[in-house]
Amino acid sequence: MADKKIILTGDRPTGKLHIGHYVGSLKRRVELQNSGLYDKTFVFIADAQALTDNIDNPEKVRQNVIEVALDYLACGLDPAKSTIFIQSQIPELCELSFYYMDLVTVSRLQRNPTVKTEIQMRNFETSIPVGFFTYPISQAADITAFKATTVPAGEDQEPMIEQAREIVRRFNHIYGETLVEPEILLPTNAVCLRLPGTDGKAKMSKSLGNCIYLSDPADVVEKKIKSMYTDPTHIKVSDPGKLEGNTVFTYLDAFSRPEHFERYLPDYPNLDELKAHYTRGGLGDMKVKKFLAAIMQEELTPIRERRKEFEKDIPAVYEMLRKGCEAARETASATLDEVRKAMKINYFDDAELIAEQAKRFAQE
Ligand code: ATP
Ligand code: MG
DSSP states (O other): OTTOOEEEEEEOSSSOOBHHHIIIIIHHHHHHHHHSOOSEEEEEEOHHHHHTTOTTOHHHHHHHHHHHHHHHHHHTOOTTTSEEEEGGGOTHHHHHHHHHGGGSOHHHHHTOHHHHHHHHHTTOTTOOOHHHHTHHHHHHHHHHHTTOSEEEOOGGGHHHHHHHHHHHHHHHHHHOSOSOOOEEEOOSSGGGGSOOOTTSOSSOOGGGTOOOBTTOOHHHHHHHHHTOOOOTTOOSTTSOOOOTTOHHHHHHHHHOOHHHHHHHOTTOSSHHHHHHHHHHSOOOHHHHHHHHHHHHHHHHHHHHHHHHHHHTTHHHHHHHHHHHHHHHHHHHHHHHHHHHHHTTOOGGGOHHHHHHHHHHHHHO
């Protein structure tokens, strides 16, 4: 069992998925799913987690569950190979979180850098919902319930995986070897660790409104790229341009491949030459943006088209999710049985305990 390789990842249904999700995790998941190297792949829609900071907006979360499911299918997640499920439908996860809460201190949670930034971003200040504050614990439950070994995710998830590993170690130390320590699988391309938004802000994020969505129509993608943040001091074409913080070049680092140059920009042999020309001066933003737009359309068109197909049969998508939830529940429930046993709270299925106590009381 310990040498099984199991993937688990998820997304919050707070919006449609964007190209940051795609390069940070989604694309990798599809490759791993198809690689045949893993025994199981679990992918879930974290609706309960999304509610921790959207408690007054349940309709938003509800509507986005199907959007995320459609994005999954459009990108090539295949329910025949991956178990796709909705977090709230697996009550075993809540029970696990409840036990794990005793293995983590408040100060440990307060030190989590991602939670810190997210609290600032949401202007919670002193009114942080307890559920939001403790979501790293609930994430540990999501991961360990499926005995996941591998979590393909962006850089912002590193502190969450570390927290999950600590919980596993503490649990196994106290209660005996039960849970599996997960490992994060980060994108190999450094710019994909945390793709910036079209506004140049540090992270493309549904909550910041700086996204190119996988389902954006072609003309919207075009428009978003045309108004993207570049180098504000690069005014005339002849001006030398800066590459640091220049989002258009960051996206080219993430998406361009040598064959794109042959196809759409044959004047340049590769990205290094394009960058060199931009830095020297004499290369306009528009030309670079047009190139990026061509690449993005090539990547996004098949996804958009597949999504359109799946959109035609929404009940079938829900049926796929229902089956996924059933299968996921079976696995989570088996883990929970082991956890209860390890924690000595499995009273009714421990005949030995009952017999031994009966004997003891009879002797007294
Ligand atoms: P929210 O703002 O609601 O938190 P989000 O856009 O941050 O939404 P999540 O659902 O929190 O998206 O993240 C899902 C997965 O996508 C995680 O693995 C995360 O690391 C990855 N991810 C999200 N945004 C980016 C990004 N800009 N670059 C790389 N990976 C990302
Ligand atoms: Mg997030």
